[in-house]
Amino acid sequence: MTTSEKYVTAAYLVVLAVVLLYVILYSFKLSRLEREVAELTELAQRRRAA
Amino acid sequence: MIQAQGLGRRFGPKRVIRDLDLDVRAGELLLVTGPNGSGKSTLLALMVGLLAPTEGEIEVDLPRGRIGYLAHEALVYKELTALENLDLYGRLYHVAERRETIGALLERFGLWEVRHQRVGAFSRGMQQRLGLCRVLLHGPELLLLDEPYSGLDASARTLVDDVLTEAAGARTLVVASHEPAHVRPLATQALALA
Amino acid sequence: MTYFADVAALARKDILLELRSRDTLPAMLLFVVSALVVFHFSLPSDASVTASTGLLWIALLFTALLGLGRAFTAEREQRVLDGLVLAPCDRSAIWLAKSLGVLVFLGVAEAVALPAYALFFGPVGWELVAAVLLADLGLAAVGTLLAAMAAASRARELLLPLLFLPLVIPVVVGGVGATVVDDPGRYLGFLALYDLIFAILSWASFEYVVAE
Amino acid sequence: MSLRNNQAVLLATAASVLLVAGLALALFWAPEDADQGFSQRIFYVHVPIALTAYACFGWAAWKALRLLWTREPRYDLESYTAVHMGVIFGILTLVTGSIWAKISWGVWWTWSERQLTLFLVLFLFYCAYFMLRFSVESGPRRANLSAVYALFGVALIPVSFLAIRLAENFIHPVVFTRDGPQMSGSMFLVFCVCLAAMLGLFASLYTNELTGKRLDARLRELREAVE
Numbered sequence: 001m002t003t004s005e006k007y008v009t010a011a012y013l014v015v016l017a018v019v020l021l022y023v024i025l026y027s028f029k030l031s032r033l034e035r036e037v038a039e040l041t042e043l044a045q046r047r048r049a050a
Numbered sequence: 051m052i053q054a055q056g057l058g059r060r061f062g063p064k065r066v067i068r069d070l071d072l073d074v075r076a077g078e079l080l081l082v083t084g085p086n087g088s089g090k091s092t093l094l095a096l097m098v099g100l101l102a103p104t105e106g107e108i109e110v111d112l113p114r115g116r117i118g119y120l121a122h123e124a125l126v127y128k129e130l131t132a133l134e135n136l137d138l139y140g141r142l143y144h145v146a147e148r149r150e151t152i153g154a155l156l157e158r159f160g161l162w163e164v165r166h167q168r169v170g171a172f173s174r175g176m177q178q179r180l181g182l183c184r185v186l187l188h189g190p191e192l193l194l195l196d197e198p199y200s201g202l203d204a205s206a207r208t209l210v211d212d213v214l215t216e217a218a219g220a221r222t223l224v225v226a227s228h229e230p231a232h233v234r235p236l237a238t239q240a241l242a243l244a
Numbered sequence: 245m246t247y248f249a250d251v252a253a254l255a256r257k258d259i260l261l262e263l264r265s266r267d268t269l270p271a272m273l274l275f276v277v278s279a280l281v282v283f284h285f286s287l288p289s290d291a292s293v294t295a296s297t298g299l300l301w302i303a304l305l306f307t308a309l310l311g312l313g314r315a316f317t318a319e320r321e322q323r324v325l326d327g328l329v330l331a332p333c334d335r336s337a338i339w340l341a342k343s344l345g346v347l348v349f350l351g352v353a354e355a356v357a358l359p360a361y362a363l364f365f366g367p368v369g370w371e372l373v374a375a376v377l378l379a380d381l382g383l384a385a386v387g388t389l390l391a392a393m394a395a396a397s398r399a400r401e402l403l404l405p406l407l408f409l410p411l412v413i414p415v416v417v418g419g420v421g422a423t424v425v426d427d428p429g430r431y432l433g434f435l436a437l438y439d440l441i442f443a444i445l446s447w448a449s450f451e452y453v454v455a456e
Numbered sequence: 457m458s459l460r461n462n463q464a465v466l467l468a469t470a471a472s473v474l475l476v477a478g479l480a481l482a483l484f485w486a487p488e489d490a491d492q493g494f495s496q497r498i499f500y501v502h503v504p505i506a507l508t509a510y511a512c513f514g515w516a517a518w519k520a521l522r523l524l525w526t527r528e529p530r531y532d533l534e535s536y537t538a539v540h541m542g543v544i545f546g547i548l549t550l551v552t553g554s555i556w557a558k559i560s561w562g563v564w565w566t567w568s569e570r571q572l573t574l575f576l577v578l579f580l581f582y583c584a585y586f587m588l589r590f591s592v593e594s595g596p597r598r599a600n601l602s603a604v605y606a607l608f609g610v611a612l613i614p615v616s617f618l619a620i621r622l623a624e625n626f627i628h629p630v631v632f633t634r635d636g637p638q639m640s641g642s643m644f645l646v647f648c649v650c651l652a653a654m655l656g657l658f659a660s661l662y663t664n665e666l667t668g669k670r671l672d673a674r675l676r677e678l679r680e681a682v683e
Contacts, residue, residue: 002494004493004494004495004559005494005495007495007498007555007558007559008494008495008497008498008555008559010555011498011501011502011551011552011555011556012479012483012501014548014551014552014555015501015505015548015552018544018547018548018551019657022544022661026664026665026668029668030668033668033671033672033675036675036679037675040675040678040679040682043679043682043683044682047682060595061593061595062593062594062595063676063680065680098330099330099455100326100329100330100455100456101456101596102456102527102596104529104595104596113332114330114331114332115331115332117330119330121323121326123322123323124322125322125323125324125326125327126322126324126327127257127261127318127322127324128318128321128322129261129264129265129318130257130260130261130264134257134260138253138254138256138257139327139331141249141250141253142250142253142254142328142331142332142333143331143332144246144249144332168264184327386608389604393588393601393604393605396592396597396601397588397591397592397601398591398592399587399591402587402591403584403587403588403591406583406584406587407584407587407588407605409580410577410578410580410581410584410612411581411608411612413577413616413619414612414615414616414618414619417619417620417622417623418619418622421622421623421625425625430622431622434618434619434622437615437618438615438619441611441615442608442611442615445607445608445611449524449604449607449608452524452600452601452603452604453600453601453604456595456596456597456600
């Protein structure tokens, strides 16, 4: 692999890495949303029980 | 004159006005009461168009030039004199015989002697009276007064009473106030915000 | 033509305010001259003309920024902007009046800066003066709108430079180019194009910056 | 709402298929470039991402214009998400661009590559967009300010591109630049596939993030209704 080929693959990998990083950050968001929904449903049930 | 359906307004997470319906016809006087932070000022700001509703809608079928809005602050420049401030608003509202109208108002609200003084040197009561001059300068058909009595001494309060009694019936008014005693007899509608 | 009457009334108020408080203009004058002096010491003795021209433009840019930072403070302190917004006049009149005010301040600051530059650094050609005047139009137009935006936000002093600098990079390019290159026509034309585009855009969108 | 998540699924699959096809074509099938050899293949990544970033900023400006025109709050979120996408693609453009500069001219950054410089300016500009958004309380006021700023952004693109071109004559002599490699028929085909792939990626990420932001807003309302 000549140096320029290494760089080209590096470029492709960077693109892939950023997209994956985005997906990972997005999964944090999803889990936060899930916790929030759980919290709210529990709150609603308590409200209805009261 | 003023119609609102399902009117709501939120500031970030905090909801200030929720699902409000209103119908104020010409000549009426709506009294808005409620503790601090209940949304009185927000409602008036929504009526005059300073704030846009986040839910529902509100309509005032009057051009901006025919509405007078008195807020907590007098909306005048501290560095300019009372006369210069009123002159500025007189020009912006295209008031006919600007000088005479301003003179009469300053006289009526007891600010004639201090007309050349910087507003920065005015007391709270004097600034409120200057605000009233600004609001009445262009003879608006709709008057929105937010806590008109706050910070006023006895003589100034009678001035506000005169303004209200004189305007009731002739103009449309919306008055938000802590001490509704003064206004309640004149009010055709009352709205208590929680 | 009530529009121009409104603009005149607002501009008259701005001049009255400045005469009364006398804080923005003196600060800009002092700033631009002290900036030039500081730049003198920051330049190595064999620096090229381009370098000193570049520094002049940086001084002008930050003088404009200084003036713009003060543009809406009076309106903001007493919420007077609400009073102006409620007036029946077109809200872009507020922008036009304020831009003219900023333009006048910039002009006065440059009336001091350019002779000082000629004294400290090098000759001031007609193309530099033309470029400065054209650039002022763009800086005042865009700057006033951004000042109104910053005034509506919390971190005013922090936000204005961040909003302002990326947008005025073309002005610096046009300005420095017109001074250094021997055929400045293209650069002056570019500055005029920038002024036209961004003045119209600022004029049209000011309404949405001050009102909801 | 089934149409919406079908649309999201459709977009995601289209984007991934295009991406795989594009990368495969670019790495294996595309003909060797005459003078640059293998390194020319970075072109299939760098330029489509740059064009997609322009598309993001254009889309954000379009949504901002709709917001100012119709005052419907939903356009604010759409414009905001598009700018967010634009900055991500902008960063990618800068990174792949500097790698390309490293290959072609041995330097990690070169001012003479116009598009790279333009992206640097736009990157600074749109970072200020986020600063503006974070310093104004959410509501109609913030929506208006962000919309106006997004419109300025799209006006800035052609103007600063012109400025950068004009700047080359006096900032430094134009040492090494070329106006894009000549593309033979098959290269152009690969390029189009890669471009479609990047645009698909944008569309897919955009709809997902938008749904996420709408979910946030709805949850806030729900929390308010329940408390």
